[in-house]
Amino acid sequence: MAPLTVRQATKSFGSVQVLHGVDVDIEDGEFVVLVGPSGCGKSTLLRLIAGLEDITSGDILIDGKVVSRLHPKDRDIAMVFQSYALYPHMTVAENMGFSLRMRDVGKSEQDRKVREAAGILGLTDLLDRYPRQLSGGQRQRVAMGRAIVRDPKVFLFDEPLSNLDAKLRVQMRAEIRELQKALRTTIVYVTHDQIEAMTMADKIVVMRDGRVEQIGSPLELYDRPANMFVGGFIGSPAMNLLHGRVSEDGRSFTTDDGADIAFSEAVSPAPGRQAVLGLRPEDFTIADGGTPATIRLIEPTGADLLINFDLGGEPITALFHERLALREGETVGLSVPSNKVHFFDPDSGARIE
Amino acid sequence: MVRWQRGLWLFFLPSFGLLAVVLLWPLGYAIYLSFFDYYLGSDARTFIGLGNYADLLSETRLWRSMWTTMLIAFGSVGLEFVVGFALALALYRLHRSAKVFSVLLFLPHIVTPVVAALFLKWMLASNWGFIDATLLTFNIEPQDWLGSPFWAKVSVILADAWVFTPLIMMVLYAALQGLDTSLIEAAQIDGASNWRILRHVIIPSLIPAIIFTISVRLMDVFRFFDIIYVLTGGGPGTATETITMYTYQLGFRMLEVGKASALGVITLVLVAALLLAINRTLNKTYRGGDR
Numbered sequence: 001m002a003p004l005t006v007r008q009a010t011k012s013f014g015s016v017q018v019l020h021g022v023d024v025d026i027e028d029g030e031f032v033v034l035v036g037p038s039g040c041g042k043s044t045l046l047r048l049i050a051g052l053e054d055i056t057s058g059d060i061l062i063d064g065k066v067v068s069r070l071h072p073k074d075r076d077i078a079m080v081f082q083s084y085a086l087y088p089h090m091t092v093a094e095n096m097g098f099s100l101r102m103r104d105v106g107k108s109e110q111d112r113k114v115r116e117a118a119g120i121l122g123l124t125d126l127l128d129r130y131p132r133q134l135s136g137g138q139r140q141r142v143a144m145g146r147a148i149v150r151d152p153k154v155f156l157f158d159e160p161l162s163n164l165d166a167k168l169r170v171q172m173r174a175e176i177r178e179l180q181k182a183l184r185t186t187i188v189y190v191t192h193d194q195i196e197a198m199t200m201a202d203k204i205v206v207m208r209d210g211r212v213e214q215i216g217s218p219l220e221l222y223d224r225p226a227n228m229f230v231g232g233f234i235g236s237p238a239m240n241l242l243h244g245r246v247s248e249d250g251r252s253f254t255t256d257d258g259a260d261i262a263f264s265e266a267v268s269p270a271p272g273r274q275a276v277l278g279l280r281p282e283d284f285t286i287a288d289g290g291t292p293a294t295i296r297l298i299e300p301t302g303a304d305l306l307i308n309f310d311l312g313g314e315p316i317t318a319l320f321h322e323r324l325a326l327r328e329g330e331t332v333g334l335s336v337p338s339n340k341v342h343f344f345d346p347d348s349g350a351r352i353e
Numbered sequence: 354m355v356r357w358q359r360g361l362w363l364f365f366l367p368s369f370g371l372l373a374v375v376l377l378w379p380l381g382y383a384i385y386l387s388f389f390d391y392y393l394g395s396d397a398r399t400f401i402g403l404g405n406y407a408d409l410l411s412e413t414r415l416w417r418s419m420w421t422t423m424l425i426a427f428g429s430v431g432l433e434f435v436v437g438f439a440l441a442l443a444l445y446r447l448h449r450s451a452k453v454f455s456v457l458l459f460l461p462h463i464v465t466p467v468v469a470a471l472f473l474k475w476m477l478a479s480n481w482g483f484i485d486a487t488l489l490t491f492n493i494e495p496q497d498w499l500g501s502p503f504w505a506k507v508s509v510i511l512a513d514a515w516v517f518t519p520l521i522m523m524v525l526y527a528a529l530q531g532l533d534t535s536l537i538e539a540a541q542i543d544g545a546s547n548w549r550i551l552r553h554v555i556i557p558s559l560i561p562a563i564i565f566t567i568s569v570r571l572m573d574v575f576r577f578f579d580i581i582y583v584l585t586g587g588g589p590g591t592a593t594e595t596i597t598m599y600t601y602q603l604g605f606r607m608l609e610v611g612k613a614s615a616l617g618v619i620t621l622v623l624v625a626a627l628l629l630a631i632n633r634t635l636n637k638t639y640r641g642g643d644r
Contacts (some may be wrong), residue, residue: 052538073544085539089557098553099543146543 002063002153003028004049004186009058011210018044019210021058022107026203029179031187035197036207037233043158050079050156052167061151073102078147079156082163085141086131086146093118093127096145117148120179137168148183155180157189161196173199179244184241194234198222228349231342237306237317240279244344246271253277259312261291263338269352276349278318278342281306284318290333298328309334328338382610387615393608405615412416414591414599415616419623422595424506425581426574429513433570434563437521442551444522445529448520455526462519470583474499477584502592505585509593512580521566528562529555564635568628575624596620 004026011019019041026032034042047053049060051072060068067075072257078099086095093114100110118124121141131139140160147155157176161169177200180187191197198218199203206213206221206229214226218234225231231239244255252268253275261277269275293309293316300306305324309316311334318334343352387406390399409415444455476483477498488495496504532555540550556563558639578597581587587594587602594602596616604613 041614043550050538050542052541071536072542077542079539079542081539083533083535085533085535087536087540087554087557089560102540102544102546102549146539150543309642 001062002186004154004188005059006045006049006063007059007061009045009048009060010056011041011048011053012056017056017210019048019056020206021170022210022212024205024212024215026186026188029184029186029188031177031200031202032205033189033191033197033201033203034205034207035194035233036213038208040207041191041210042192042205042207046156046158046188049154049188050077051075063129076153077156078150078152078154079158080140080143080147080160081144082159084131084141084143084160084163086139086142088131091128091130092123092142092145094121095142096133096149099146099150113149114145117145120148120182121145137172138162140164140172141175144179148179153186155185155187157187158191159191161191162193170198176200193235198234204234206233208233224340224351226351227279228276228278228344231344231351235280237281237319239342240281240316241316241344242277242279242314242316244275244277246273246275246343249271255312255314257313259291259314261311261336263336263341265338267338267341267343270342273352274346275302275352276344276346278344279316279336281317281319282321283336283340284316284320284334285325285336286320286332287335288333290335291332292331294331295326295328298326383614383617386611388617389611391609391611393604393610398611401611405612406619409612409615409619414594415596417591418594418599421506421591421593422575422577422597425510425577425593425595427570428506429517430567430570430574431519432510432514433518434567437518437566438525439471440518440522441525441529442555444526455522458522459519461515462517464516466516466579467583469516470512470580473508473515473580474584477508499585500518501590502589505589505593509581509584512584512585513574513577516580517570521570524566525559525562528559532558560635564632567631567635571628571631572624575620575627596623 004024006022008329009019009022010017022041022045024032024045034045036042038152051070055068058068059066062075062077068237086097086339090098096114096117097110100113103112114127115124118127121144123138123141123145126134126138126142131142134142139218143160151266160176161172164172173196176189189196189200201218203215204218204221205215206336208229214221214230216224221230221234222330225234225239232241242253242255242261244253246253246267246269248271250263250269250271252259252260253260253267289309293311295307296315297308298305298309299308299321303321305320307318307320307326309318316334345352387401388402388404390401390404391397440458447454465471470571473624477485479485479495479497479500480489482498484498485495498504498508535548536554536558540554545553575595576597578601581593581595583600585593587598591599597620600613600616600620603609603616
């Protein structure tokens with residue numbers, strides 16, 4: 001349990017630079033999720049923190065101490081791997097006690113700690129089994145048990161749920177979160193699944209192409225994405241992004257395809273400015289005076305209604321929580337409250353306030 | 354699962370027939386001959402039951418050749434395994450561009466053992482051989498590599514190791530490629546030293562490959578003939594006479610075919626028992642939990 005700081009971290013594999021000066025501050029006991037598309041450098045960053053890769057430049061501090069050049073075993077961290085990395089020829093108890101044994105902890109102390117961790121994770125009955133005799137969820141728990149036994153300063157998780165089926169994933173998500181609350185440990189968690197990031201994190205670090213795009217709490221990222229990439233990446237279904245121009249009076253937006261979207265009040269970007277309009281699917285309402293849009297497809301999920309519209313040639317996704325009596329092919333009016341719209345610069349992608 | 358159907362065994366017949374002719378029949382015939390007092394060329398075959406076996410087991414020459422075989426077998430397989438495994442690990446850690454060297458390391462194995470042995474014989478020849486000549490330039494008095502009973506054994510072991518270490522290296526290297534690297538990384542984070550990672554993570558994962566290489570090499574080395582035949586011919590005296598060399602002497606020099614067959618059967622039983630014991634021990638040590 002300790003704070004973790006990454007300062008100006010870069011990493012190159014030969015001539016290919018995969019991290020370009022990453023800064024992250026993680027407080028004691030915080031659950032931080034690194035999220036981004038494949039190849040964004042999130043796993044590399046985690047491996048730098050673990051010491052499994054050498055940092056090219058920059059520093060990593062755990063509990064105020066520079067650990068950038070230390071061997072993984074001297075950093076006082078524990079890691080849960082995507083493949084779980086359980087030693088196949090050892091029982092659950094031996095797997096969990098391996099790190100203690102390697103640190104020459106006494107046999108009775110080893111047993112006590114393994115039993116304690118097994119108790120927390122509900123593995124007590126499985127201690128004599130081998131990994132091949134366990135289900136995916138149980139293996140996942142053993143991998144976490146191996147980390148807990150050590151009582152390290154920082155826990156690292158590398159896409160730990162990606163090998164589980166959807167139902168188990170939701171369950172394990174909650175279990176990991178509860179465990180973190182109970183143990184009050186610092187966790188760095190890597191995933192490509194933005195729902196995992198949203199539901200688990202205290203703080204999300206969104207990465208792309210080896211750079212940090214935005215750091216913030218899940219709702220900060222959702223409500224005020226710093227750029228077009230974060231806006232499009234966080235949230236499911238994804239934010240609608242429309243290229244166009246703000247009208248002279250600031251009360252409407254004309255898309256490049258010529259559709260007009262009216263706002264109830266004037267919006268902040270300079271009138272007449274080229275911009276990208278970001279609209280969350282759930283922010284739409286159907287109103288008589290709204291922008292006319294044609295329904296192309298209705299997808300009921302049971303709880304919600306997902307509707308694909310054609311708005312003056314632009315495909316738009318909208319999500320409604322009520323069961324609307326609509327038919328495909330019908331044209332309705334769509335409106336968005338003016339405090340729910342996002343604008344981004346079409347060139348830099350940065351948010352326009 | 355294949356569902357067995359009536360008549361399917363017919364497909365099994367050709368391969369079984371072939372095996373029966375080339376493998377089972379000679380084996381059966383050898384076992385049959387081992388019960389007879391029979392000289393090659395003579396018409397008389399006298400059934401003597403276990404006489405050949407009793408004769409052989411009371412001979413000091415047999416026990417000496419048995420001992421020599423064990424020494425050479427365990428010496429060379431041990432050496433090959435340790436060096437081969439070390440090379441495989443080195444290769445596993447090496448950068449891609451350095452891996453071309455693996456081809457060079459493999460060269461001795463590509464050469465036919467007889468040719469390799471001939472080559473070594475020239476290198477080891479006294480006074481003017483490559484090794485002696487080199488040592489003499491530094492004023493070091495060389496040993497009689499093939500003429501002294503002790504050094505002849507060492508030379509034979511080294512020769513076998515020279516030819517077969519590359520094979521072990523390649524098999525173990527291939528097995529290492531299949532190892533989940535996150536296991537090693539997990540062990541590093543768990544605080545295991547390199548030696549303990551090797552002992553507790555890498556070796557247990559390679560057990561099937563290790564059993565395979567050691568078994569194949571031991572089987573091979575008990576049949577070890579060509580290199581010894583070329584290098585020392587079993588000499589000096591009987592210093593490098595292994596069971597196969599002795600069998601050859603019995604069968605083709607002394608023409609005692611019955612006795613030679615009996616020795617062949619003894620070798621077969623011995624090797625089978627040995628391999629079974631090694632498999633059991635290795636599996637038990639590493640698979641039955643790690644304590």
